[in-house]
Amino acid sequence: EAQVTQNPRYLITVTGKKLTVTCSQNMNHEYMSWYRQDPGLGLRQIYYSMNVEVTDKGDVPEGYKVSRKEKRNFPLILESPSPNQTSLYFCASINPWNEQFFGPGTRLTVL
Amino acid sequence: AQSVTQLDSQVPVFEEAPVELRCNYSSSVSVYLFWYVQYPNQGLQLLLKYLSGSTLVESINGFEAEFNKSQTSFHLRKPSVHISDTAEYFCAVSDRGNFNKFYFGSGTKLNVKP
Numbered sequence: 113e114a115q116v117t118q119n120p121r122y123l124i125t126v127t128g129k130k131l132t133v134t135c136s137q138n139m140n141h142e143y144m145s146w147y148r149q150d151p152g153l154g155l156r157q158i159y160y161s162m163n164v165e166v167t168d169k170g171d172v173p174e175g176y177k178v179s180r181k182e183k184r185n186f187p188l189i190l191e192s193p194s195p196n197q198t199s200l201y202f203c204a205s206i207n208p209w210n211e212q213f214f215g216p217g218t219r220l221t222v223l
Numbered sequence: 224a225q226s227v228t229q230l231d232s233q234v235p236v237f238e239e240a241p242v243e244l245r246c247n248y249s250s251s252v253s254v255y256l257f258w259y260v261q262y263p264n265q266g267l268q269l270l271l272k273y274l275s276g277s278t279l280v281e282s283i284n285g286f287e288a289e290f291n292k293s294q295t296s297f298h299l300r301k302p303s304v305h306i307s308d309t310a311e312y313f314c315a316v317s318d319r320g321n322f323n324k325f326y327f328g329s330g331t332k333l334n335v336k337p
Contacts, residue, residue, distance in 0.1 A: 143323055155327040210255050214266035
């Protein structure tokens with residue numbers, strides 16, 4: 113089954129404690145992306161990747177890092193999380209026709 | 224950069240009534256246009272898209288959207304809604320020149336009442 117998986121699905125952490133949210137796709141897509149969803153703001157793109165070792169900033173990259181060492185994986189790293197990064201995060205994998213396939217989401221709370 | 228406006232944050236409607244969810248985008252450059260649907264506690268799913276060709280596009284579950292270049296709009300319509308259409312709907316745009324960058328509207332919650 114074609115899918116995008118994210119882990120963990122829920123995470124409560126404290127300010128400053130580094131964390132990683134993993135994202136994996138099994139569709140062999142070159143393009144992947146990370147978003148955060150906040151009430152009333154819709155989805156905002158954090159980072160995207162065009163292929164292995166090729167990444168670029170979206171609209172809200174501050175406080176986040178990504179890496180793309182393998183085609184299937186695109187982890188999101190928060191090296192020093194702050195409360196304003198409390199949000200619902202989605203990873204997406206994008207096919208050659210520009211259609212995005214979203215993961216189930218990760219709800220992050222930073223205390 | 225693009226901006227996407229969904230003017231209606233919530234749309235209540237009775238079952239079997241028609242509905243239109245509005246979407247306007249800012250730039251007149253060539254764009255790809257999308258509607259995504261998000262059911263409660265789930266990720267987003269592609270509902271329909273416009274890449275080129277016919278300006279009227281349809282989904283398999285009865286929704287349609289029309290690309291209007293002069294009005295920079297991509298409104299979503301359905302002639303008769305069902306309870307199961309209750310969800311949040313997001314309009315999204317990407318520029319043809321940089322289609323990896325996506326811009327989403329703030330979403331419209333469609334609440335279908337019996």
